[in-house]
Amino acid sequence: MNKHKLKALILMVGAIFMAFLMVNVISQASTSRDQGVDWSKFQGNSGVFGYSTDKFVFSQAGGFYGGTNIPQTTYASQVKSAQQAGKRVHTYLWDGVGGNMTNAKAMMAYYLPRVRTPKGSIVALDYEDGASNSVTANTNAIKAQFKLIKAYGYTPVLYSGKAYLNAHVNTSAIVKAYGNCLWLAEYPDYLVRTSPNYNYFPSMDGVAIFQFTSTYIAGGLDGNVDLTGITKSGYTTASKAKAQANVKKAKKAQAAKKATFKVVKYNQRGVFYPNRTLAVRYTDSDKVRQVATYYRGESVTYNAVIIEHNFVWARYTRSNGLYGFIKLGVTNGHDYGKRVTGQLVSHTYYTVKSGDSWWTIAQRNGLNMTTLASQNGKTIYTTIYPGQRLVVR
Structure with missing residues (x-):
């Protein structure tokens, strides 16, 4: 085979691979391509939107830092602000428990009763630092937290970067148990980007949300795209009815414990x-x-x-x-x-x-x-x- 034919073959194989990747991404994105933002205390009491077309918000309720739970004082007001703006609002937590099962469960016991977003909505774990040297311990801690989130009536999601998860967590076990539940961040630079560049999509099983930039607007703001419609969790008619039923059930249980x-x-x-x-x-x-x-x-x-x-x-x-x-x-x-x-x-x-x-x-x-x-x-x-x-x- 001469050099020109070999080069043409390589280009053709590359084109087929990229086409397959894009078909896969597009199929994942077929349910929803709604875009939204995520807020921490740096977005203030009322939060900051990127564009009027944003459909959803993730607000940080707090997290486990240095061996203790530290709540975000901006969480309640941000949730209220997002709701008043007519956005679907969800919750996320800094998950600094590593592979410590005791801390993982204690963190959930502390925060789950304090979640202010609707039943059925997402409670995401921000797992990007502090992992232990044991992939098994890290994975088991996350799975235990997911189980508690699910039992409390919320939708569990895991946030991180592809490289960090591959190094510290068995994501296959989590995805097998919970389906598309990953929220991954991957972007080429810090230029303002208003829409996702799927050439940088972190291709792996189970991705539901793609954080495609940390500079959604000038000055910095995370921009996310919902690939599967997961941010609609807790906001459908059926979910609202179920949420109301869960609230009534919880009130009865609380009254019984008094x-x-x-x-x-x-x-x-x-x-x-x-x-x-x-x-x-x-x-x-x-x-x-x-x-x-x-x-x-x-x-x-x-x-x-x-x-x-x-x-x-x-x-x-x-x-x-x-x-x-x-x-x-x-x-x-x-x-x-x-x-x-x-x-x-x-x-x-x-x-x-x-x-x-x-x-x-x-x-x-x-x-x-x-x-x-x-x-x-x-x-x-x-x-x-x-x-x-x-x-x-």
């Missing part, structure tokens, strides 16, 4: 009144329940009233800044309503630093993580912030 107790009057304070009934709710697996009502007295402020292992406690703060806990009674049994007062104590405080978590602070001070959280009137799923003071003694 319990009541009568608070005993504490000596000489006049803050807790006899026969007052308070509703309480579960917050974690350690049977710690948090009362949503706060009471203020003349000389003592009672806050973070909790039930822990059937005992009713009040965390009090005196005008001199010292605080402690008073055991008010138990919720059932023959000791119900028995008053037990605590002694005024001074405490050793720890100031939270960047990168701290309940686990690291507890380890540093020889405490159990749950005990540390409880003695501060919180649970291990409560977010802590740098500068916050915690009682460690």
